[in-house]
Amino acid sequence: MESGRELKITLIGAGTIGLSFAAFHLSHLTSESQLTIYDTRPNLETYVQEALSKFDTSTLSNSSRDFSKIRALKSLQEAVQDADIIQESGPENLNFKSELWAEVERHAPRDALLWSSTSGIPASQQSANMKDKSRLIVVHPYNPPHIMPLLELVPSPETSADVIERTKEFWEARGRVPIHLKKEVTGFVANRLAFALLREAIHLVDTGVVSVAELDKIVESSMGPRWAVAGPFKSYHAGGGEAGLKGFFKNIGGTVQDCWTDAGEVNVGDGWEQKIFTEAKEAYGVVDTNHRDGATTKVLGVVQNSGS
Amino acid sequence: MESGRELKITLIGAGTIGLSFAAFHLSHLTSESQLTIYDTRPNLETYVQEALSKFDTSTLSNSSRDFSKIRALKSLQEAVQDADIIQESGPENLNFKSELWAEVERHAPRDALLWSSTSGIPASQQSANMKDKSRLIVVHPYNPPHIMPLLELVPSPETSADVIERTKEFWEARGRVPIHLKKEVTGFVANRLAFALLREAIHLVDTGVVSVAELDKIVESSMGPRWAVAGPFKSYHAGGGEAGLKGFFKNIGGTVQDCWTDAGEVNVGDGWEQKIFTEAKEAYGVVDTNHRDGATTKVLGVVQNSGS
Numbered sequence: 001m002e003s004g005r006e007l008k009i010t011l012i013g014a015g016t017i018g019l020s021f022a023a024f025h026l027s028h029l030t031s032e033s034q035l036t037i038y039d040t041r042p043n044l045e046t047y048v049q050e051a052l053s054k055f056d057t058s059t060l061s062n063s064s065r066d067f068s069k070i071r072a073l074k075s076l077q078e079a080v081q082d083a084d085i086i087q088e089s090g091p092e093n094l095n096f097k098s099e100l101w102a103e104v105e106r107h108a109p110r111d112a113l114l115w116s117s118t119s120g121i122p123a124s125q126q127s128a129n130m131k132d133k134s135r136l137i138v139v140h141p142y143n144p145p146h147i148m149p150l151l152e153l154v155p156s157p158e159t160s161a162d163v164i165e166r167t168k169e170f171w172e173a174r175g176r177v178p179i180h181l182k183k184e185v186t187g188f189v190a191n192r193l194a195f196a197l198l199r200e201a202i203h204l205v206d207t208g209v210v211s212v213a214e215l216d217k218i219v220e221s222s223m224g225p226r227w228a229v230a231g232p233f234k235s236y237h238a239g240g241g242e243a244g245l246k247g248f249f250k251n252i253g254g255t256v257q258d259c260w261t262d263a264g265e266v267n268v269g270d271g272w273e274q275k276i277f278t279e280a281k282e283a284y285g286v287v288d289t290n291h292r293d294g295a296t297t298k299v300l301g302v303v304q305n306s307g308s
Numbered sequence: 309m310e311s312g313r314e315l316k317i318t319l320i321g322a323g324t325i326g327l328s329f330a331a332f333h334l335s336h337l338t339s340e341s342q343l344t345i346y347d348t349r350p351n352l353e354t355y356v357q358e359a360l361s362k363f364d365t366s367t368l369s370n371s372s373r374d375f376s377k378i379r380a381l382k383s384l385q386e387a388v389q390d391a392d393i394i395q396e397s398g399p400e401n402l403n404f405k406s407e408l409w410a411e412v413e414r415h416a417p418r419d420a421l422l423w424s425s426t427s428g429i430p431a432s433q434q435s436a437n438m439k440d441k442s443r444l445i446v447v448h449p450y451n452p453p454h455i456m457p458l459l460e461l462v463p464s465p466e467t468s469a470d471v472i473e474r475t476k477e478f479w480e481a482r483g484r485v486p487i488h489l490k491k492e493v494t495g496f497v498a499n500r501l502a503f504a505l506l507r508e509a510i511h512l513v514d515t516g517v518v519s520v521a522e523l524d525k526i527v528e529s530s531m532g533p534r535w536a537v538a539g540p541f542k543s544y545h546a547g548g549g550e551a552g553l554k555g556f557f558k559n560i561g562g563t564v565q566d567c568w569t570d571a572g573e574v575n576v577g578d579g580w581e582q583k584i585f586t587e588a589k590e591a592y593g594v595v596d597t598n599h600r601d602g603a604t605t606k607v608l609g610v611v612q613n614s615g616s
Contacts (some may be wrong), residue, residue, distance in 0.1 A: 232505060
């Protein structure tokens with residue numbers, strides 16, 4: 001699937017994620033291509049255009065503000081019947097998704113790619129009612145997907161190699177970072193990693209070592225910028241000098257293990273919630289995500305220009 | 309302690325961290341100020357100048373290449389006797405540090421600030437042989453400190469409020485991010501957070517979900533750039549919209565807990581080492597830290613220019 005030829009992309013669901021994908025696809029459509037949005041909201045066309053108009057302009061190319069390319073439809077059959085790609089960003093509900101894919105399968109072209117943006121419901125469950133389960137793959141973005149380069153490709157054991165490969169090619173051709181996960185692991189990779197750090201963060205605030213705002217400042221002024229440039233393995237491999245990661249663990253493996261042994265394994269409902277929710281609200285109020293997104297776009301720009 | 313007046317800073321130890329602090333201090337000295345390096349290496353002056361010359365020039369200001377301001381001394385007494393600040397970046401060895409501070413205390417001015425760069429030995433242990441334990445505080449950098457803004461200030465229960473405050477003022481006056489930790493927790497905060505994520509990263513590679521290089525790409529294209537701009541609490545608080553962090557946990561707290569429950573709690577010596585050390589070596593060889601440091605400097609530049 002080359003990015004040059006005519007391409008028909010249908011988005012199912014015009015929530016936050018669906019709209020952000022719409023902005024992304026608009027930036028990468030050729031003149032003959034078509035973007036369709038299927039949703040059951042009233043006044044769908046107006047809603048979509050107004051919502052996209054609120055995005056921070058520094059995060060969008062000019063073409064992603066050409067809303068005339070968007071077709072808003074309320075008939076699922078009509079929306080998918082000639083699509084090359086059908087990308088679902090609907091409610092996180094297994095019944096919804098498994099019924100949707102059975103219906104999509106009845107109307108969509110046989111070789112259309114079927115993508116789910118789910119953050120937690122594996123393709124193997126979503127495809128339960130499908131006749132051909134080889135067609136579905138999870139394409140999990142990091143929010144918001146019109147800015148963040150990562151897509152986690154999570155096939156079920158029945159997803160075909162061809163579907164995985166064509167999906168990967170689509171995103172690579174558009175300068176994105178699609179990573180193929182070899183197992184349908186709970187929460188996928190990015191969230192598991194982030195939540196592991198969040199768990200320790202909650203413990204450290206809950207036990208009074210630092211405040212919510214102080215913890216954020218620590219991350220923003222240390223591992224955030226570092227990991228924007230070199231991920232954790234690469235960073236610690238560098239930290240070990242010529243002996244690499246092995247040298248790193250030889251030098252400070254004892255401290256690493258001490259931290260792991262001492263880690264605070266909080267759980268949802270343990271009672272830390274009130275203190276931490278309140279501190280976050282007092283520190284941040286309602287966050288201006290447009291400012292955050294503009295700054296993130298700049299960070300990604302300088303990293304990409306620095307090469308790897 | 310204003311940054312304007314004459315200031316005498318003495319660094320103890322000319323290893324990687326000590327030299328990086330030397331580069332930082334050189335950039336911030338006034339013309340009347342003085343930087344002294346104490347170390348027992350032969351040909352200390354030549355060694356220091358050659359080592360600093362190898363730093364990536366984009367990460368240094370012009371003044372931090374004016375090596376004429378550095379005094380290299382092999383007598384501890386001479387190095388500390390008129391210092392305002394004595395910053396230790398010596399071996400991670402309790403005996404070395406506790407003996408050092410007892411000796412420093414005998415020769416240094418009574419109100420000199422005493423800072424340890426240790427990544428793991430708390431001030432309460434280092435000060436064991438000191439007469440006045442209120443003077444010592446850990447000032448733990450994120451490597452390399454001439455680039456990374458974070459300094460974790462970790463007092464012992466006996467460190468005076470005045471020492472904490474003067475230390476904080478020093479770094480804030482120089483545009484850095486000093487964060488005061490209220491408890492001497494194992495590994496301090498930044499490393500605990502990073503090692504929590506690393507633990508899950510090792511588990512995910514060890515169980516074959518992704519490779520070392522793929523895991524790094526995931527972090528570099530998602531939470532790295534995000535957390536350079538907004539730390540984890542702020543990010544998830546934003547993710548919850550107007551309901552903030554509370555809304556975030558209401559929406560996906562179930563997935564968060566599922567990830568925590570399923571987390572892979574690997575330990576040092578569990579047998580994952582061979583696979584992961586080998587993959588890191590094959591993926592990265594010896595990392596060019598100058599390129600990494602140049603790119604990190606650019607990332608920090610755009611974040612700082614974006615305001616907060």
